[in-house]
Amino acid sequence: MNSAKNAPPPAKLTAPMGLKHRNTLGLDCMAESAYEITASDQLPSLIRTLEEQKRTWRVLGGGSNVILPKQLDGATLLMNISGQEIIHADEKNTLLAVGAGVNWHELVAWTLEQDLPGLENLALIPGTVGAAPIQNIGAYGVEVGQYIDHIEAFDSVAQAFVTLSQEACQFAYRDSYLKQHPTRFIVTKVVFQIPKAWQARIHYADLAKYFADQESKLNAEQIFTAVCKIRMQKLPDPKVIGNAGSFFHNPVVAQEQHAALIAQFPDLVSYADAMGKRKLAAGWLIDQCGFKGKQIGPVGVYEKQALVLVNHGGASAADILELASLIQYQVKEKFGVQLTIEPSIL
Ligand SMILES: Cc1cc2nc3c(=O)[nH]c(=O)nc-3n(C[C@H](O)[C@H](O)[C@H](O)COP(=O)(O)OP(=O)(O)OC[C@H]3O[C@@H](n4cnc5c(N)ncnc54)[C@H](O)[C@@H]3O)c2cc1C
Structure with a gap:
């Protein structure tokens, strides 16, 4: 237990606080109150107090995997512990x-x-x-x-x-x-x-292609650089266009369902799954439904990667979720596969 002398200062409170710049989708969101957590010791008394007051709370990191509503009631804990x-x-x-x-x-x-x-x-x-x-x-x-x-x-x-x-x-x-x-x-x-033992892992198609002509032994820095370059080419930069990365999980199906799908859609893109099942490329399924590059109001599907939904400006959580459910419906109709949303809906 910390003595009072060593106890960290209480978490800094800002009420209310706009979170548009703390979510990569760039959604307008006003938090009723936000606490900046810079030390773990701030948590026990803060959580006890919030629960005594029957106030809801949630943790926010960088906001790159969340869908925020216009108004976040209760307390939002901004995770800023460094070191x-x-x-x-x-x-x-x-x-x-x-x-x-x-x-x-x-x-x-x-x-x-x-x-x-x-x-x-x-x-x-x-x-x-x-x-x-x-x-x-x-x-x-x-x-x-x-x-x-x-x-x-x-x-x-x-x-x-x-x-x-x-x-x-x-x-x-x-x-x-x-x-x-x-x-x-x-x-x-x-x-x-x-x-300490290290091995290069470049079996994924994009990386394998990047290093196809490489004859000498690879090091981790070269892979780091390659991953950064590939990602910058394929994924939209949230600083330029709001997004939360992959919006849906790649659905995992049994071998029998995969075989039935391949019979109907020979170009189906899928990968072996560690559990002996097949992981379908959700981006391919969405692309086949004609969504790539489509814009509906302020939201859309990224032109280079159908798995990424984007905020063209001024979108709300409802706009994003409406497009998501249209995609889910059409993918289910065409392939009989249910897509699951990846980001947390707060
Ligand atoms: C352009 C882009 C590319 C991406 N690429 C990938 C990728 O390749 N692979 C991948 O897996 N993900 C990817 N993501 C998703 C995202 O980056 C990750 O999920 C990341 O870990 C989210 O971190 P965050 O701090 O932003 O979490 P947040 O979005 O702030 O929070 C995500 C969830 O975690 C909870 N949470 C956050 N911090 C804590 C904590 N300290 N304790 C308890 N709960 C907590 C939140 O309450 C929320 O439910 C991508 C996102 C973007 C925008």
Whole structure:
């Protein structure tokens, strides 16, 4: 327990606070009150008080995977805990403790500067370190869960700090135990385990193509640069056009359903799934329904990647969700497959 002398200052309160610049879709949103969380010790008394006052609350990281309403009632906890340090190193692994508010991409770049390769395939994913385990962020054949040793979080049900091992987090495709229990856990720190042994992973089509003519041995910096270049070409920059990255999960179907679909749609794009099922490319399904590049009012489907919905300016959550449900309906009609929305609807 901290003595009063060492206790952190209480979380800074701003009421109300506009969140347009803290969500990558660029939706206009007014939070009734926002608390800036800069130290984990601020949480117990704050959560106790909010619950005593029967006020709703939620955590916001970088806002790159959320759909915000015009008005967010109650308290919004802005996760700004900083700090990153190597806490252990032996001949096999390095353990890295990182505050939940650290920017994800900056962490990936920093690990390479420290000669700790492993996270390079996950470069340029927006958002914070604390949100990364929530949906087990992944890209180019790598998921963050495989590098997480454990997580430190405030459990709002137990009203206590807890440590969740990698196993307890139950990481799966864009999913985790934390995601299954929204608003129960506030992630304050993530401890990564980076193995000393390193291997390039360039089996995903875009990366394999990028390095097709490469004859010498690759290093992690080259993969980091390639991932950044490919992402900048394919995905819209939220600073230029509002978006939340992939808007739908790639649906996972049984082999039998996949076989039936292939018989009807021979060009169907799909990938093998770790559980022996097939993961369908949701972007391809949406494209086949004619949505790529379409604009409906202030929202649309990105012209280079049908999986990304964009805010052309002035859109609301309702506009985005209306387009999303039209896409879901047409994909279901054509392919018999249900698309699930990826961002959290707050
Ligand atoms: C252009 C673009 C590209 C993207 N590419 C990818 C990609 O390749 N792969 C991928 O997996 N994702 C991708 N995303 C989605 C997004 O970047 C990730 O999901 C990211 O981890 C979200 O981080 P955030 O800090 O912005 O979270 P937020 O959007 O702020 O929050 C997301 C959810 O996590 C909760 N949350 C946030 N922080 C905490 C915390 N500390 N404790 C508890 N709950 C918390 C929030 O309440 C919310 O439910 C992309 C998004 C964009 C805009």
